Amino acid sequence: MAKKSLDKSKIKFLLLEGVHQSAIETLHASGYENIEYLKTALAEDELIEKIQDAHFVGLRSRTQLTRRVFENAPKLIAAGCFCIGTNQVDLQAAQEHGVAVFNAPYSNTRSVAELVVAEAILMMRGIPEKNIVCHRGGWLKSAAGSYEIRGKTLGLIGYGSIGSQTSVLAESMGMKVKFYDVVAKLPLGNASQVRSLDELLQSSDIVSLHVPETGATKNMIGERELGLMKKGAYLINASRGTVVDIDALAAAIKNKHIAGAAIDVFPVEPKGNDDEFVSPLRGLDNVILTPHIGGSTQEAQENIGVEVAEKLVRYSDNGTTITSVNFPEVALPEHPDAHRLLHVHANVPGVLSAINRVFSDNNINISSQYLQTNDKVGYVVLDVHSPYSETALEQLRNIEGTIRCRVLF
Numbered sequence: 001m002a003k004k005s006l007d008k009s010k011i012k013f014l015l016l017e018g019v020h021q022s023a024i025e026t027l028h029a030s031g032y033e034n035i036e037y038l039k040t041a042l043a044e045d046e047l048i049e050k051i052q053d054a055h056f057v058g059l060r061s062r063t064q065l066t067r068r069v070f071e072n073a074p075k076l077i078a079a080g081c082f083c084i085g086t087n088q089v090d091l092q093a094a095q096e097h098g099v100a101v102f103n104a105p106y107s108n109t110r111s112v113a114e115l116v117v118a119e120a121i122l123m124m125r126g127i128p129e130k131n132i133v134c135h136r137g138g139w140l141k142s143a144a145g146s147y148e149i150r151g152k153t154l155g156l157i158g159y160g161s162i163g164s165q166t167s168v169l170a171e172s173m174g175m176k177v178k179f180y181d182v183v184a185k186l187p188l189g190n191a192s193q194v195r196s197l198d199e200l201l202q203s204s205d206i207v208s209l210h211v212p213e214t215g216a217t218k219n220m221i222g223e224r225e226l227g228l229m230k231k232g233a234y235l236i237n238a239s240r241g242t243v244v245d246i247d248a249l250a251a252a253i254k255n256k257h258i259a260g261a262a263i264d265v266f267p268v269e270p271k272g273n274d275d276e277f278v279s280p281l282r283g284l285d286n287v288i289l290t291p292h293i294g295g296s297t298q299e300a301q302e303n304i305g306v307e308v309a310e311k312l313v314r315y316s317d318n319g320t321t322i323t324s325v326n327f328p329e330v331a332l333p334e335h336p337d338a339h340r341l342l343h344v345h346a347n348v349p350g351v352l353s354a355i356n357r358v359f360s361d362n363n364i365n366i367s368s369q370y371l372q373t374n375d376k377v378g379y380v381v382l383d384v385h386s387p388y389s390e391t392a393l394e395q396l397r398n399i400e401g402t403i404r405c406r407v408l409f
């Protein structure tokens, strides 16, 4: 049987949003040269045009992978989020179209945690205003309203990778740490978990958000919650822009209930560096505004580039889906002497037996079989030593419920 496989030069990677060069180097080192690299995000229609012939897409937080994009990406087998958040991807639609999604869950946590602690110090010293006054030729030498962070209470909302790392850094600088999380978490150091969001808001000098974008976190800090915060407290948000009602925050700062804020993420963010940033927080001198760069350090971006590119390469070369955020996870050994068939299907009764029937009908011996399912999708991988047949592959593709089927040599 003649060997037929997409050679690597035909496998196309579409990399968006200026992901770090380390991603390209990692892909090159694994033999993938067919890479289209763009520095910006793309709007939906442009993305649909570009993604037509792409097998893999790489993005950061600004590209929206919507259901419509998946419906128009006939060759796409995986998406790599070169970041932590995956809220920009319709994970359900990805799964239904057989597209495995990967991210880098830890590589930029330290960068965010460092920024948060730095912002806590800057705000407690009134540096944002003092800096602006100096730039305008003024001189605001005063200790009024300036405090050390030592002994102050940092209230963390969300105690996952970033929240817990921020907790350790803040405690090492002498802060007291409380956190609120929907899950019971092991407190690090002397941190303590509080029972409710309200309790956290009422007892913190600085509140910092580290939750994902979900239905439950949308506008979790609004007028009522800002009102519960201590008068003169500070707010930091380096999680997602939808988590804070930005108009309510602007109002709470203008009426001086909140002494200042450091905001890195916004409900609407510019698509690229040439677009205008519009926000009700512009012009408020006691607000640190940063352009979603909490995780943007050389260290983090380089590590993320390698980590996500390696996950895409492993999925392409070997079929392993470990750490995928939307796919059944299968860890696969190498397959030096075997053909490997990868079959993604709707998790409905009968598909597995239909797959096995194709092999027995074509007299193909299966040497290993791996299966993992979730509530919607099944992922079965079969290694065969005997020559695999094109007819069998066609029959596999025709099984009812098949979403995607590919073969590796």
Ligand SMILES: NC(=O)c1ccc[n+]([C@@H]2O[C@H](COP(=O)([O-])OP(=O)(O)OC[C@H]3O[C@@H](n4cnc5c(N)ncnc54)[C@H](O)[C@@H]3O)[C@@H](O)[C@H]2O)c1
Pocket: 084, 085, 086, 105, 108, 109, 112, 157, 158, 159, 160, 161, 162, 163, 180, 181, 182, 183, 210, 211, 212, 213, 214, 216, 217, 238, 239, 240, 264, 265, 292, 293, 294, 295, 296
């Ligand atoms: N600004 C940036 O550049 C930047 C960089 C990295 C991550 N982020 C954002 O930060 C978020 C957090 O990152 P992480 O790595 O710590 O994630 P994580 O998944 O490790 O932690 C999130 C925590 O939030 C908790 N949580 C979820 N819903 C909650 C709710 N409704 N109320 C209270 N707690 C809730 C979870 O239980 C978990 O402990 C990411 O989802 C991403 O959106 C932003």
Ligand SMILES: O=C(O)CC[C@@H](O)C(=O)O
Pocket: 060, 061, 062, 082, 083, 084, 085, 086, 108, 292, 295
């Ligand atoms: O790099 C980005 O665009 C997103 C960074 C951050 O929000 C993340 O989710 O990791």
